[in-house]
Amino acid sequence: MRDFSSDHRWLSLNTATVRKQGDLVQIIEACARHGIRAIDPWRDQVATVGLDRAVRAVRDAGLELSGYCRGGMFTSDAARRGEVRDDNRRCVDEASALGAPCVVLVAGGLPQFSRPGSAASKDIAAARAQVEEAIAEMLEYATQARMPLAIEPLHPAYAADRACVNTTKHALDICDRLDPARTGALGVALDVYHIWWDPEVMGEIARAGRDRRLFAFHVCDWLVPTRDILNDRGMMGDGVIDIKRYRATVEATGYAGYSEIEIFSHEWWDRPMDEVIRTCIERHRTVV
Amino acid sequence: MRDFSSDHRWLSLNTATVRKQGDLVQIIEACARHGIRAIDPWRDQVATVGLDRAVRAVRDAGLELSGYCRGGMFTSDAARRGEVRDDNRRCVDEASALGAPCVVLVAGGLPQFSRPGSAASKDIAAARAQVEEAIAEMLEYATQARMPLAIEPLHPAYAADRACVNTTKHALDICDRLDPARTGALGVALDVYHIWWDPEVMGEIARAGRDRRLFAFHVCDWLVPTRDILNDRGMMGDGVIDIKRYRATVEATGYAGYSEIEIFSHEWWDRPMDEVIRTCIERHRTVV
Numbered sequence: 053m054r055d056f057s058s059d060h061r062w063l064s065l066n067t068a069t070v071r072k073q074g075d076l077v078q079i080i081e082a083c084a085r086h087g088i089r090a091i092d093p094w095r096d097q098v099a100t101v102g103l104d105r106a107v108r109a110v111r112d113a114g115l116e117l118s119g120y121c122r123g124g125m126f127t128s129d130a131a132r133r134g135e136v137r138d139d140n141r142r143c144v145d146e147a148s149a150l151g152a153p154c155v156v157l158v159a160g161g162l163p164q165f166s167r168p169g170s171a172a173s174k175d176i177a178a179a180r181a182q183v184e185e186a187i188a189e190m191l192e193y194a195t196q197a198r199m200p201l202a203i204e205p206l207h208p209a210y211a212a213d214r215a216c217v218n219t220t221k222h223a224l225d226i227c228d229r230l231d232p233a234r235t236g237a238l239g240v241a242l243d244v245y246h247i248w249w250d251p252e253v254m255g256e257i258a259r260a261g262r263d264r265r266l267f268a269f270h271v272c273d274w275l276v277p278t279r280d281i282l283n284d285r286g287m288m289g290d291g292v293i294d295i296k297r298y299r300a301t302v303e304a305t306g307y308a309g310y311s312e313i314e315i316f317s318h319e320w321w322d323r324p325m326d327e328v329i330r331t332c333i334e335r336h337r338t339v340v
Numbered sequence: 341m342r343d344f345s346s347d348h349r350w351l352s353l354n355t356a357t358v359r360k361q362g363d364l365v366q367i368i369e370a371c372a373r374h375g376i377r378a379i380d381p382w383r384d385q386v387a388t389v390g391l392d393r394a395v396r397a398v399r400d401a402g403l404e405l406s407g408y409c410r411g412g413m414f415t416s417d418a419a420r421r422g423e424v425r426d427d428n429r430r431c432v433d434e435a436s437a438l439g440a441p442c443v444v445l446v447a448g449g450l451p452q453f454s455r456p457g458s459a460a461s462k463d464i465a466a467a468r469a470q471v472e473e474a475i476a477e478m479l480e481y482a483t484q485a486r487m488p489l490a491i492e493p494l495h496p497a498y499a500a501d502r503a504c505v506n507t508t509k510h511a512l513d514i515c516d517r518l519d520p521a522r523t524g525a526l527g528v529a530l531d532v533y534h535i536w537w538d539p540e541v542m543g544e545i546a547r548a549g550r551d552r553r554l555f556a557f558h559v560c561d562w563l564v565p566t567r568d569i570l571n572d573r574g575m576m577g578d579g580v581i582d583i584k585r586y587r588a589t590v591e592a593t594g595y596a597g598y599s600e601i602e603i604f605s606h607e608w609w610d611r612p613m614d615e616v617i618r619t620c621i622e623r624h625r626t627v628v
Contacts, residue, residue: 180539207496277501
């Protein structure tokens, strides 16, 4: 496992971590101040400053990207299929403009939550089938654009409203069906928050590495108690996840990319940007 | 699938559902008023009125039990092992006195949450190993007492603090290792709240049925949003779970026992006991 204790060369900041403290340009300036070399920006943050300005800011700061968040939300009723497809194609185009190594895909849950206004459904099996179909369609477009897609399995607590792909195994099974040749066009993004509880995850991480499907690795922590199921994620070290153990397993597969910090937290959003980033760097060097 | 629309013969009330509205004797009286024929009481509720009085109240009301909640919380540090073992043996004895068909086991999460005061750990694999060892030990005692044990897999959101057995497959794998002869001494209790998200659950339900391991079936609903991860469970029909689909799958295996209603909800705890029970009966007949 790489030694992170003496620098933060392999820290990437998912820009949602400080989304309330400033716009994307201000976040990029803060990264420059703190010697952070990579980010994973969100589409809405890019849209707020404009794609051209975002592209320039990333380039001027000499930043790399560790991903682009996020494509997906594939589940909808029939009337919204075209809208979903076009939305995801634009996401690929933006990722290309920004020089992202992959688009992170959050599958979407039941259609009424994934694409509001869609007819309500309780059929999670149908949602899963629709997700797979839509990824297959998006993959054609993304492959032509040479933009890899990384399916992110989300914690089962989000199965209804954010993502019905909830285990690493499920995500990799989809990859195997849609990209049996393991071309590098389709893989997974693994976040310890979403996968730490899974009794089968260590074997599935090894499988992802073996098949060259491990495109991104995200960290934060699981707090006890978790007071808000979406926005009470913990700073690394403040919760119960043995993060080093997961990173060791990920790196044992040959993964040598960024360790991306993504924290959705009302508590951390309320603190100054520089304090949050300083804390991220310190925890990256000590507990990640 | 059995027709529940014209009566509530197969409704069992888990007494946690109305735990704030009255003691166990008052709950039993309410069940008698509403023609409910079975309950699943909690140990602390029994302790509050006293075991002898609880036994008499159950007998006088002519109630059956659909389970006894709960044994488990197996994870602890070394100093507390004896305490955990004795506690679970007492649970078996109480279940026998009450005439329960099984003890429901909630495994426990990390030791510091399962048995407060235990040394803190982030090693969920070690917790799982300890759970399996402790179930093996409890099984010897329970087998002599002819009291079946039903492992309840809990939603992965509880992996840290309540149960590190989080999938039906994991629970059944433990059963296979500890009771390979499928004697009827060890099985599972399945609650739609905990398992509905699992992409493999339908196959695992079939496996549980085939192996005669399906000892109990619980229902409530998953609300969106879930405002409190422990105590914001929904009344059946108010959430996103297609409950009938799970019951159909469970009954297709031959299960013909109670459909037990277990709702932890600040909202429902704030309403009068008779209103809650009337609503349970109505939903049992329409959406379960």
